[in-house]
Amino acid sequence: LSGGTWLNGKLVTGNQQGISLRDRGLLFGDGLFETVRVYSGMPFAWPQHRKRLEAGCATLKIDCPLAEIERGMAALLQCVKKMQEGSLRITLTRGEAIRRGLLPAPGARPTLLITSQQGDPYPEHAYQQGFSAITVSFPRNHRSPLVRLKSLNSLELILGRMEAEAAGANEGIFLNLQGELCEGSVSNLFVVTDQGEIITPPVSCGLLPGIARALALDLASQQGFTAREEKISPSDLYSTSEAFLTNSLLEVMPLISLDGRAIGSGLPGPVVTRLRRIYREHVQAFISSNY
Numbered sequence: 001l002s003g004g005t006w007l008n009g010k011l012v013t014g015n016q017q018g019i020s021l022r023d024r025g026l027l028f029g030d031g032l033f034e035t036v037r038v039y040s041g042m043p044f045a046w047p048q049h050r051k052r053l054e055a056g057c058a059t060l061k062i063d064c065p066l067a068e069i070e071r072g073m074a075a076l077l078q079c080v081k082k083m084q085e086g087s088l089r090i091t092l093t094r095g096e097a098i099r100r101g102l103l104p105a106p107g108a109r110p111t112l113l114i115t116s117q118q119g120d121p122y123p124e125h126a127y128q129q130g131f132s133a134i135t136v137s138f139p140r141n142h143r144s145p146l147v148r149l150k151s152l153n154s155l156e157l158i159l160g161r162m163e164a165e166a167a168g169a170n171e172g173i174f175l176n177l178q179g180e181l182c183e184g185s186v187s188n189l190f191v192v193t194d195q196g197e198i199i200t201p202p203v204s205c206g207l208l209p210g211i212a213r214a215l216a217l218d219l220a221s222q223q224g225f226t227a228r229e230e231k232i233s234p235s236d237l238y239s240t241s242e243a244f245l246t247n248s249l250l251e252v253m254p255l256i257s258l259d260g261r262a263i264g265s266g267l268p269g270p271v272v273t274r275l276r277r278i279y280r281e282h283v284q285a286f287i288s289s290n291y
């Protein structure tokens, strides 16, 4: 068994995976998700993911079935015993459409789907090489509440990721309506200044408050770096000596080129390499403290 599914209160397999054909997640993308990294069979940074999910549910006025989510995660991790390294994806929709139209009807029971994925998300050589990126051709609306939610409405991000793929790049970086950098299609963005400061755009620039982003900022500060939120312009990114991307599965990934131009030397730089090591040490400490 390389993965499993928790759907509405029970573990299900293969052909049992029934879900209403009128589910609002399916019809409208009306819901949220979280991707949680699993290390040594334990969900990492779950309190932070839980908090973001609860906040998103409050914004969308979806009841968040926390106890069931935690029961499902535990059941899946128990069932997929071989899953030492991997991830859980928690998908929560508003539930079945009770009436026609966009407006949610009161009383819908949210649909909860949790799936597991086994294995290390990225191979070591990807980190040695670093990621390439392109600037996506259309902007993110930083005034929309949607850009701050981990929403099931991923179409802008999908189009951005497809543009990157078509250009042979690993990631698409979005600018906002003011031409400032926001984030990648699946990641948050950081640059390292000439003074060795670590900068990432504030959430007000129109981005998901990433769990790995917050952790990278914290760990960098704890290790004596100046790490802060500040607006970044495309020319800052073109001229920076080092940049990197974060997400819960990528952790800290060096960004080595943008739009076909090398960032710095075009190789993973010393600050990013150190930060990646610091992140890994934090993960090791998490694993040890939970044994």
Ligand SMILES: Cc1ncc(COP(=O)(O)O)c(C=O)c1O
Binding pocket: 035, 157, 183, 184, 185, 186, 187, 188, 207, 208, 209, 210, 211, 212, 213, 246, 247, 248, 249
């Ligand atoms: C658009 C976007 N920004 C940022 C992130 C990083 O979020 P996290 O660090 O919580 O994984 C993701 C994660 O997939 C994302 O989809």
